[in-house]
Amino acid sequence: MSALGNLQDRLASTFGDGARRSGVPRIDAPPLAPENLADGHIPENAENSPPQARSPRLPERLHRYWLSGGGLVAGVLMLSIGYAGGPLALAAFLILVAVAIAVTDFVRHSQGTAGRVHSSQPKTYTEHQYDRQWEQDERAMLLATIHDQLGDIAVTRNMDRRIVRANTVFRQMTGRPHPEGMSCEELGLAFRPGTEPNRYDVEMSTPLGQRIFAWHDVMIRDPASGDLMVQSIARDVTDERLTAHAREEARLKAEYINAAKSRLLATVSHEIRTPLSGILGMSHLLSQTNLTAEQGNYLAGIRQSGNALVQLVEDLLDFSTIEVGRFELRPRAEPLRQLIESVVEMLSHRAHEKGIEVGTTVSADVPELMNFDPARLRQVLFNVIGNAVKFTHQGGVLIRAGLDGADLLITVRDSGPGMTPAVQARIFGEYEQAGDAIERSGGTGLGLPISARIIKEFGGSLTVTSEKGKGSEFTIRFPLSVSPEHRGSSRRGLLKGTRVLLLAPDGPASIGIASTIRTLGGHCQRLEPGDIGGFSLSAVGKADELPTDIIVDHRMAPYFFREFSDRVQIAAPDLRKIFLVNPEERAIRPLDLFDAWLIRPLREQSLIDVLSGRMRGMEKRDAINDNQRGFGPAVPEVKPPTGLRIVLGEDDPVNAMLVRATLVKAGHNVQLVGDFETLLGIAAEMGEDRLDLMVTDLSMPGGEGLDVLARIRAGERRDGLPALPILVLTADHRQETHNKALLEGADAVLAKPVDPERLVTEVQRLATRALEAASVH
Known part of the structure; x- marks a missing residue:
């Protein structure tokens, strides 16, 4: 027994509660839960907690008792029972011991599983993890301090969107001193997604009122635990958002106002054009009757006022179109020289009435074809050159075109009164005009501002330089756009070997002619x-350098007849004598003494033909004076058919009478209708009663004009009828309306007020084209 006792003592001292009796205290580190480390707090009893604070659990006590001697005691009891009670008693005792061991193992397993689950809830940190967590907390506190000073919000949330930590600004803005464990939505924050991922506009009710914060989320990983976190930074952008909102509201309001203004101008324009068409048309018809001189003057005043009103309407509509941003360029390959010449011809009559001249010259390096919007550039040239003619009373206007690097340069130089620097500074402003009161009353003050904006759309600029008393020079500059196949110029050398003696007063016209001849290779x-009195042809040069042509300006005719006509050299047959006259004076000038003649303003091609001997007389000037300030295409010459059967759709009595009278005077038979239903019925007629041509307005009772056009064309295709020529007259100036009418089946569109001559010419052109098409089939 002494051996068993010694063994029991040894086991107890090693595994049992002998540790308590030894008097050496056990030191157990308490678990460092995350909630204890989140704010950097270390429990005070983390190092010196007493061992009694950790009471052993039931399985540990049973295990300890068994190792402390319980097993030996159980063995002695089994031997005693087996000896005294027999095998049955021993078997019963063994069964009881087995059950006890099984229960003990089950309890131990259950407690171990619960312990593992329990230990996963408040995760315990190692010393290394604790150090890393402490460093992370230090950094978080530093960043929170920085954001506090900047007035920004800094919030850290776990993946459940629960707040782990927040800076002072967030606590103050939300009014929650301890927001940990709550979500932002529970605190009343409203998130609106931004334009980029993880960015939001957050509305928050704060002590300062409702505020808007620009919120940005970033995913981070906790260095100690390895868990993912959401780090959020937010800045107050209330003022910026309110300002942007105010700007957007102002923009929408401005767009609405501009749209309303455009609708108003379009409506007013439509309503003005209809009676204006009647006024101008009736004045034209009245001018073809027998009038006294006094009546003719009154009628001229009526037509001049009507044309001024047309100009006013056009300027207002163009300006409104540019203002609302619906301005659109339609570039195509066009010859610049011919465009400039056509504008000068339109303005030449006004210049000749004032006793001034207009000259043009185009440099040889300008390509024959360039890409630009011809209608808009024509409008700019018409405004700028017309302005120069308007304010010039002596001398004239010279237009030059050439290249300056990669830019096209068009200069308009006049000899007018010039402008002060103050006037130059405001000349391109809306409704600004130069000149005296009488001159200012002749326009709207929108021509130059509109021109400047058009050239800006070209990618260029319109500028002016002037000096008071010495005239002005307007410069149009925009980038040159030329297709590869149109590069180069074939104009050089066209007049090579030509030597011209030009008798003309000094001025823009003579400068333009001389420059053009030199540009084309002549002298x-x-x-x-x-200079005429002492001039001699022999002083020009050698015999082979004598002039081949002499051009005499009509203003120099008296000098020519007095000084040159009887000279032998002038009368030589190999010297061509060419007379230069104004269109208004060609019928009263003696032309028999000359071999050929030219009219001003001079066309380059006419000059080439005359000097080359290909043309003797004056060229025919086509219908360039369009009813829309010359912005339409030139009308080709056609053989005028008569006796056409025309249906006229017009519900305005004055315009109906005007158009009908104009067409009847031209020899046509006109049937008038005042609604679309009747017009559709007439258009559907077949056989010999079918009409030759239709002229119609787009606004009449009984339907929509564009729909009626489509129905007419659909009916023709269904019944196999030839297409009836349709000419549309409309008071709607918008290009999109004209394009829609052409797409729906109209052959031509004219805007009111329509020039009667233009109307007759267009009717003749459409009728001739229809006859030619019918003869082919």
Whole structure:
């Protein structure tokens, strides 16, 4: 027994509660839960907690008792029972011991599983993890301090969107000193997604009122635990958002106002054009009757006022179109020289009435074809050159076109009164005009501002330089756009070997002619009135350098007849004598003494043909004076058919009478209708009663004009009828309306007020085209 006792003592001292009796205290580190480390707090009893604070659980006590001697005691009891009670008693005792061991194992397993689950809830940290967590907390506190000073919000949330930590600004803005464990939505924050991922506009009710914060989320990983976190930074952008909102509201309001203004102008324009068409048309018809001189003057005043009103309407509509941003360029390959010449021809009559001249010259390096919007550039040139003619009373206007690097340069130089620097500074402003009161009353003050904006759309600029008393020079500059196949110029050398003696007063016209001849490879010498008396052809040069042509300006005719006509050299047959006259004076000038003649303003091609001997007389000037300030295409010459059967759709009595009278005077038979239903019925007629042509307005009772056009064309296709020529007259100036009418089946569209001559010419053109098409089939 002493051996068993010694063994029991040894086991107890090693595994049992002998540790308590030894008097050496056990030191157990308490678990460092995350909630204890989140704010950097270390429990005070983390190092010196007493061992009694950790009471052993039931399985541990049973295990300890068994190792402390319980097993030996159980063995002695089994031997005693087996000896005294027999095998049955021993078997019963063993069964009881087995059950006890099984229960003990089950309890131990259950407690171990619960312990593992329990230990996963408040995760315990190692010393290394604790150090890393402490460093992370230090950084978080530093960043929170920085954001506090900047007035920004800094929030850290777990993946459940619960707040783990927040800076002072967030606590103050939300009014929650301890927001940990709550979500932002529970605190009343409203998130609106931004334009980029993880960015939001967050509305928050704060002590300062409702505020808006620009919120940005970033995913981070906790260095100690390895868990994912959401780090959020937010800045107050209330003022910026309110300002942006105010700007957007102002923009929408401005767009609404501009749209309303455009609708108003379009409506007013439509309503003005209809009676204006009647006024101008009736004045034209009245001018074809027998009138006294006094009546003719009154009628001229009526037409001048009507044309001024048309100009006013056009300027207002163009300006409104540009203002609302619906301005659109339609570039295509066009010859620049011919465009400039056509504008000058339109304005030449006004210049000649004032006793001034207009000259043009285009440099040889300008390509024959360029890409630009011809209608808009024509409008700019018409405004700028017309403005120069308007304010010039002596001398004239010279237009030059050439290249300056990669830019096209068009200059308009006049000899007018000039402008002060103050006037130059405001000349391109809306409704601004130069000149005296009488001159200012002749326009709207929108021509130059509109021109400047059009050239800006071209990618260029319109500028002016002027000096008071010495005239002005307007410069149009925009980038040159030329297709590869149109590069180069074939104009150089067209007049090579031509030597011209030009008798003309000094001025834009003579400068333009001489410059054009030199540009085309010829030689030109100018003589002014003071140079004629002592001039001799032999002084020009050698015999092979004598002039081949002499051009005489009609203003120099008296000098020519007095000084040159009887000279032998002038009368030589190999010297062509060419007379230069104004269109208004060609019928009263003696032309028999000359071999050929030219009219001003001079066309380059006419000059080439005359100097080359291909043309003797004056060229025919086509219908360039369009009813829309010359912005339409030139009308080709056609053989005028008569006796056409025309249906006229017009519900305005004055315009109906005007158009009908104009067409009847041209020899046509006109049937008038005032609604679309009747017009559709007439258009559907077949056989010999079918009409030759239709002229109609787009606004009449009984339907929509564009729909009626489509129905007419659909009916023709269904019944196999030839297409009836349709000419549309409309008071709607918008290009999109004209394009829609053409797409729906109209052959031509004219805007009111329509020039009667233009109307007759267009009717003749459409009728001739229809006859030619019918003869082919």
